[in-house]
Each structure stands twice: as C-alpha cells, then as structure tokens.
Amino acid sequence: MEKVMSNKWIIALYVLPSLLLIVAIIYLPIVLTGYYGLMEWDGISPMAFIGLDNYATLMRDEKFWSSVNHSFLFAVLSTVFLIVYMSVALVLSGNIRGANLFRKIYLIPMLLSSVAIAQLWLKIYHPTTGILNDLLTTFGVKETPDWLADPAIVLGALFVPILWQYAGFYILIYYAAFKSIPASLIEAARIDGASPWQIAVRIKVPLISEVIKVTIVLAVVGSLKYFDLIYVMTDGGPNGASEVMASYMYHKAFRGFEFGYGSAIGFFLLLICLVATWVIRRLTATKDTIQYS
Amino acid sequence: MKRKKLTAFALILALILIVSACGSGSKNGNSNGGASAGNGSNEPSGEKITLKLMHLWPDGSNSAQNKVIKQIIEEYQTANPNVTINTEVLENEQYKNKLKVLSASNDLPDVGFTWAAGFMEPYVKGNMFTSLDDLLQGDLKDKFVAGTTDGYAFDGKTYGLPVELNIVPVYYNKEIFSQNNLQPPQTLDELKNIIKTLNDKGVTPITLGAKDAWTASFWYMYLVDRLGGPDLLDESIANNTFTDPSLIEAAKQAQELVDMKAFVKGFNGLSNDEAKSEFMNGKAAMYAMGTWEVPNYTTNPDVPQEFKDKIGYFKFPTAAGGKGDVSDWVGGVGVGLFVSEKSKYKEEAKNFVSFFVQKWGEHSVTDAGIIPATKVDTATVKLPQMFIDLLNELNSAKKVTLYADVQMKPVASEEHHNLVQALFGKAVTPEEFAKKQEDALKAGK
Numbered sequence: 001m002e003k004v005m006s007n008k009w010i011i012a013l014y015v016l017p018s019l020l021l022i023v024a025i026i027y028l029p030i031v032l033t034g035y036y037g038l039m040e041w042d043g044i045s046p047m048a049f050i051g052l053d054n055y056a057t058l059m060r061d062e063k064f065w066s067s068v069n070h071s072f073l074f075a076v077l078s079t080v081f082l083i084v085y086m087s088v089a090l091v092l093s094g095n096i097r098g099a100n101l102f103r104k105i106y107l108i109p110m111l112l113s114s115v116a117i118a119q120l121w122l123k124i125y126h127p128t129t130g131i132l133n134d135l136l137t138t139f140g141v142k143e144t145p146d147w148l149a150d151p152a153i154v155l156g157a158l159f160v161p162i163l164w165q166y167a168g169f170y171i172l173i174y175y176a177a178f179k180s181i182p183a184s185l186i187e188a189a190r191i192d193g194a195s196p197w198q199i200a201v202r203i204k205v206p207l208i209s210e211v212i213k214v215t216i217v218l219a220v221v222g223s224l225k226y227f228d229l230i231y232v233m234t235d236g237g238p239n240g241a242s243e244v245m246a247s248y249m250y251h252k253a254f255r256g257f258e259f260g261y262g263s264a265i266g267f268f269l270l271l272i273c274l275v276a277t278w279v280i281r282r283l284t285a286t287k288d289t290i291q292y293s
Numbered sequence: 294m295k296r297k298k299l300t301a302f303a304l305i306l307a308l309i310l311i312v313s314a315c316g317s318g319s320k321n322g323n324s325n326g327g328a329s330a331g332n333g334s335n336e337p338s339g340e341k342i343t344l345k346l347m348h349l350w351p352d353g354s355n356s357a358q359n360k361v362i363k364q365i366i367e368e369y370q371t372a373n374p375n376v377t378i379n380t381e382v383l384e385n386e387q388y389k390n391k392l393k394v395l396s397a398s399n400d401l402p403d404v405g406f407t408w409a410a411g412f413m414e415p416y417v418k419g420n421m422f423t424s425l426d427d428l429l430q431g432d433l434k435d436k437f438v439a440g441t442t443d444g445y446a447f448d449g450k451t452y453g454l455p456v457e458l459n460i461v462p463v464y465y466n467k468e469i470f471s472q473n474n475l476q477p478p479q480t481l482d483e484l485k486n487i488i489k490t491l492n493d494k495g496v497t498p499i500t501l502g503a504k505d506a507w508t509a510s511f512w513y514m515y516l517v518d519r520l521g522g523p524d525l526l527d528e529s530i531a532n533n534t535f536t537d538p539s540l541i542e543a544a545k546q547a548q549e550l551v552d553m554k555a556f557v558k559g560f561n562g563l564s565n566d567e568a569k570s571e572f573m574n575g576k577a578a579m580y581a582m583g584t585w586e587v588p589n590y591t592t593n594p595d596v597p598q599e600f601k602d603k604i605g606y607f608k609f610p611t612a613a614g615g616k617g618d619v620s621d622w623v624g625g626v627g628v629g630l631f632v633s634e635k636s637k638y639k640e641e642a643k644n645f646v647s648f649f650v651q652k653w654g655e656h657s658v659t660d661a662g663i664i665p666a667t668k669v670d671t672a673t674v675k676l677p678q679m680f681i682d683l684l685n686e687l688n689s690a691k692k693v694t695l696y697a698d699v700q701m702k703p704v705a706s707e708e709h710h711n712l713v714q715a716l717f718g719k720a721v722t723p724e725e726f727a728k729k730q731e732d733a734l735k736a737g738k
Contacts, residue, residue, distance in 0.1 A: 149559040
C-alpha cells in the first residue's frame with residue numbers, strides 16, 4: 001500500500017476528483033463571471049459583446065459607489081471589533097471561573113443560520129412590537145427609532161446582529177491560538193515579574209500574530225462580500241441605504257435583468273477582495289516570524 | 294503486486310464512473326429543459342408523464358388559493374390518469390427570482406405563473422413562453438372578461454392566460470371606526486381628518502409594509518389618479534415622461550400623509566406580511582391591498598368570523614379639484630399561466646392550462662372568494678356579500694389602472710420601487726422623485 005501511495009500517478013488520481021470539482025464549482029464560474037461581465041445580457045436573450053462598457057458604467061454608478069462605501073464601512077468596523085473579540089478570548093483563556101459557560105454563550109449564534117438570526121433580529125427591531133423599542137419606552141424614550149426604516153441608522157442596526165453572529169467564530173479562533181501558547185513561556189515571564197497585562201500585550205498577542213493576520217483577512221473579505229443577513233432584513237433598503245456590493249449585484253442581476261452588469265459587479269468585487277487581501281498581507285508583513293521555540 | 298494493480302484498476306473505474314455520471318447528469322439538465330421531471334426517459338406522450346407546475350401561493354399566507362390549486366390538480370389527475378402534476382410552491386419574491394434563474398438555465402417548469410406586461414417581456418423576447426392563441430381560439434374562446442388577456446399579448450400573440458383579476462380597495466376596521474365616530478371617507482380631506490382623529494386616540498391609522506415597495510406604490514398611484522385623472526399614469530409611463538404637475542403634486546400629498554403619521558411606525562422597514570398582521574390583529578384601522586385578500590375577510594376558515602364581520606372596504610377617496618373619479622381603480626389582471634416553450638409535453642401542458650383556467654373560474658368564486666379573470670355567473674351561487682360588492686365594483690369600474698411596477702420594464706420597475714421607498718421615507722423631494730423616475734423610464738430598460 002505504501003508503494004501505491006508513493007506512485008505519483010496514484011496521487012494524482014486521488015487528487016483529481018476534488019480538483020475537478022473545485023475547478024468546476026469555483027474557478028470556472030469566476031472565469032465565466034468575468035466573461036459575462038463583458039456582455040450585455042438579460043439572462044434570457046442572446047448575449048451581445050460590449051467590451052468594457054459595463055465597467056465604464058460601473059465607475060459612474062453612484063449607487064454602486066455608495067454600496068462600496070457601506071461594504072468598506074462594514075470591513076473597517078469588523079476589523080476594529082477583532083480587538084474586542086481578542087480581549088474576550090484572552091480573558092476566557094486565562095482559566096477564569098465559568099469560562100466554559102461563556103464560551104458556549106458566545107458560540108450559540110454560530111449554530112443558527114443567517115436567516116434565523118435575521119428573523120430573530122427583525123422581531124427585536126420591530127418598530128411597535130419589538131423588544132428593543134419596548135425597552136426604550138419603559139426608559140421613557142418618547143420617539144423610539146425606526147431601526148430598519150431610517151436611512152441614518154439602518155447600517156448601524158444591521159451591524160449589531162452581524163457582529164453578534166460572528167463573535168463566536170473569532171473568539172474561538174483566538175481562544176484556540178492563546179491556548180496553544182506553551183505554558184512554560186508564560187510561566188517564565190511570570191517568574192521574571194511580568195504583570196498579567198504585560199504578559200497579554202507583550203507575549204501572548206505577538207505570539208499569535210499569524211492568527212491575527214488571518215482573522216483580519218477573513219473579517220475584511222467576509223465583510224466585503226457580506227450578503228445574506230442584509231438581504232433578509234432590509235433587502236438593501238430603504239432606498240439603498242443599506243445596500244452593499246453583493247446585494248447590489250443581486251438586485252441588478254436578478255431584479256433588473258442585467259446579468260452582464262451584475263457579473264461585472266461580481267468580478268469587480270472579486271478584484272477588490274484580492275486587492276484588500278494583498279494590501280493586508282503587505283501591511284502586516286513581518287520579516288522575522290516569532291516562533292514558540 | 295497483484296493487489297497494487299487491482300487497487301489502481303478499482304480507482305480508475307471509480308473515477309470513470311464519477312466523471313461519466315457528472316457528464317450525463319449535466320447533459321440531461323440541458324437538453325431536457327422544462328420537462329426534467331419527466332423521468333428523463335423518452336416515453337411517447339399519451340403514456341405516463343409528469344408535468345411540473347410552479348406556483349406562488351404557499352399554504353400559510355394564501356391558503357384559499359393553495360387549496361383551489363390542489364383541488365384542480367386532483368381533478369385533472371383523475372380525469373387524466375396518465376398525467377402526474379408535480380408542484381413546487383414558492384413565496385412571491387422567491388418565486389420571481391427562481392423564475393429568472395430557471396429561465397437563464399433553460400429549465401423552466403412546464404407550466405407556471407407569470408405577471409403581465411413589462412414583467413414578462415424579457416421572457417417572451419427570449420422565446421421562453423409558448424403562444425397560447427390556439428387555446429384562446431378554441432376551448433377558452435369568450436371565457437375571459439374583456440381586456441384581461443391584453444396585458445399578456447405581444448405582437449398579437451398571447452403568451453399567458455390570467456387567472457385573477459384584482460382591484461385595490463382600502464379595507465377598514467368598522468369597529469375601530471365606530472368607536473371613534475368615524476365614517477368611511479369620501480374625500481382626501483376627510484381621510485386626513487380620520488388620520489388625525491385616530492392618531493390622537495393612539496390607534497395606527499393605516500398599515501403599510503413598504504419594505505415591499507409595491508404596497509406604497511398603490512398609495513402613490515391612487516393619488517396620481519385622483520389628482521391627475523385616469524389616464525395620466527399610463528400615458529406618462531408609455532411616453533417616458535414624468536413631468537406632469539399632478540405627478541409631482543401626488544408625491545407631495547404622499548409625503549404629507551407621511552408627515553401626518555398616517556402610516557404605521559417604521560413602515561419602510563416592514564414587509565407586507567408584517568404590516569398585514571397589524572391589520573389582522575386589529576391594531577391598525579386601514580389597509581389598502583388587492584382583492585386577493587378578500588378570502589381572509591370572507592371564506593378563510595383560519596380567520597375568526599368575529600374579525601371577518603368587522604372588516605369593510607371603501608373606495609379610495611377623491612381629491613378636491615382633482616380629475617379622478619371615485620370609480621377609477623388601481624389593479625388589473627394578476628398572475629397568469631404560461632407554458633414553457635421548451636416543455637417536452639407542450640400539448641399536455643396546454644391541455645392542463647385550459648382545464649385549470651376553467652376549473653379556477655368555478656372554484657375560485659364558490660370556494661375561495663377570489664375574483665377570476667374568467668366571466669362569473671353570480672346568479673347561480675351563494676357568495677359572501679363583500680365578494681359580490683367588489684365584483685359589482687369591478688363591473689362598474691370606469692378605469693382600472695394597471696400597477697405601475699408591472700407596466701414598467703424591469704430596470705425602471707426596480708427603480709420605481711426604490712424611488713417610492715425614498716419618497717415615503719422622505720429621502721427625496723417630490724421634484725427629485727419625478728425627475729429620477731423619468732430618467733429611469735428614458736433609459737428604456
């Protein structure tokens with residue numbers, strides 16, 4: 001059997017099925033999206049090649065740029081909130097009483113699907129029967145906000161459930177990373193007289209820097225292509241106040257019958273994500289990676 | 294050694310199987326088109342076949358329609374034992390989306406529902422629907438109310454057959470009205486007085502789920518009609534202009550209603566279903582919605598009789614000095630049936646459509662209280678009063694203006710939805726609203 005596994009052909013044979021699948025399901029559609037982006041196409045009639053016209057329109061499309069702004073706002077806020085998640089993970093990993101219980105509490109939203117979360121928060125935000133406005137009323141607020149109908153606050157209102165949804169994911173990643181730091185290092189620092197704060201900031205956080213980079217990329221790219229919760233809760237409304245790139249693409253392609261234009265948006269989104277990833281890697285690049293041993 | 298060869302052989306075999314399975318699978322998907330439910334075999338028609346039907350009336354929210362469809366299918370299958378009808382049900386918005394995806398992948402069901410005019414134009418141009426003229430000339434000749442099939446005709450050919458005819462009355466809760474000594478309004482000013490009175494008493498005057506923007510469009514369309522007369526909106530959309538002062542005045546009036554807090558709090562973030570529940574719970578006094586809601590106030594066994602008795606309707610009030618008439622309605626044909634051009638069993642599908650339309654005409658009236666697009670003989674059956682009243686309204690209607698978003702082409706229609714939300718959310722001025730609507734119409738998409 002070992003001999004079988006050392007044969008390059010056999011290895012290729014094992015890899016091939018999943019390789020084919022990945023190419024067919026991921027890479028081929030990317031190429032096709034780029035191709036459709038060059039077409040004027042309503043999804044039904046024959047396509048007409050129009051070169052980069054869709055992209056030229058895209059550059060002038062105010063609504064698109066406002067959706068890009070919203071997406072980037074989400075990306076920046078999500079990244080900032082990583083600090084909060086990291087602090088929580090730090091505390092949880094420090095053998096506090098009830099850490100197990102807290103870990104479970106933070107993880108629960110991850111078990112729910114986005115649609116369930118959206119439905120839950122729709123109830124919470126309901127202008128008249130929602131628990132949030134009920135609470136505000138009992139505190140004496142006369143004019144309770146219309147959380148999902150007011151263009152000025154709808155983005156903020158959407159961001160809360162999104163943060164809540166992903167908190168468990170990032171806390172878990174950080175928690176695992178902190179737990180993997182050898183106890184001897186911490187022990188040594190403690191003997192040298194380092195305070196818990198110093199241990200956290202000078203030792204623990206630098207040691208998981210690789211993990212931090214990965215989470216930043218995940219948070220940024222994830223925010224840029226965010227779609228499901230917004231689609232269910234506001235559908236990009238009112239009047240595009242909570243439109244993000246992915247929902248705008250969806251609206252153009254499926255509601256407006258502009259599949260070519262929608263594909264152009266999708267391809268542009270891919271490019272933005274790639275650029276963002278590259279920029280983050282450059283910004284966070286360190287020459288010497290810290291090793292445990 | 295022998296084992297090694299065997300392993301390699303087994304692997305290759307497995308791979309070939311996988312690859313060939315994938316290949317044939319996708320081939321089926323492409324060539325079969327709409328008839329993919331037909332077991333993939335090449336049985337000649339007349340033998341056991343399966344027709345795929347997609348509709349948009351799930352059991353929970355539109356149970357009356359849902360029941361009628363189930364009944365018709367059963368009757369059809371009894372009359373044609375060789376045919377099995379497979380149904381797929383999706384809620385309104387999902388239905389529209391799925392229809393687009395299916396037609397883009399050439400996989401439309403044999404029979405399905407479509408909306409008229411602008412909505413179905415891309416499908417007709419893309420040669421997705423088959424012409425149903427032979428049915429109209431044959432089995433179904435003179436069965437339809439005059440003009441109802443017009444919206445489904447392109448270049449003289451009819452590609453869909455309507456099953457519903459709807460108008461939009463304003464339903465109101467009689468109990469709330471009488472508790473506050475109110476009468477159904479005749480004029481816009483009276484409506485505004487009612488709104489004031491109800492707001493003072495802490496009752497929500499009008500419920501509106503403007504997250505689904507077409508609901509707010511009803512209000513705008515009525516204001517346009519009452520101020521600018523019955524033909525203004527049709528002509529404006531047909532001529533790609535939106536500059537008539539009445540169109541702007543209607544937008545102003547709409548915003549005035551918003552300023553008066555006429556609509557339920559946070560209406561721009563509420564879906565139609567959420568808004569409807571405010572009315573069904575007796576928390577809101579008025580609700581403008583199509584006559585497809587009438588079963589909920591007449592025949593639907595899930596709604597308590599006590600509540601049904603409380604509900605009345607009134608015609609949208611007239612505006613002082615406006616050109617519109619109280620007997621002008623917003624409404625028009627609702628959804629209609631199409632047969633996929635790619636269907637493997639086109640004749641059977643058409644046969645089913647013909648059967649469906651005729652049976653729908655009978656059942657929808659007697660069992661469900663839905664107004665069909667086919668002619669109704671009210672003399673022979675006993676019907677709920679509200680239903681008869683609305684049928685009479687329809688017969689005496691001076692003009693039924695087809696929903697603005699259905700009249701417009703897809704891109705302009707989508708923009709209309711955004712703009713109506715912006716108008717009611719006070720994110721645009723009435724002038725900007727008209728200007729942007731005109732730009733969207735002029736783009737011609």
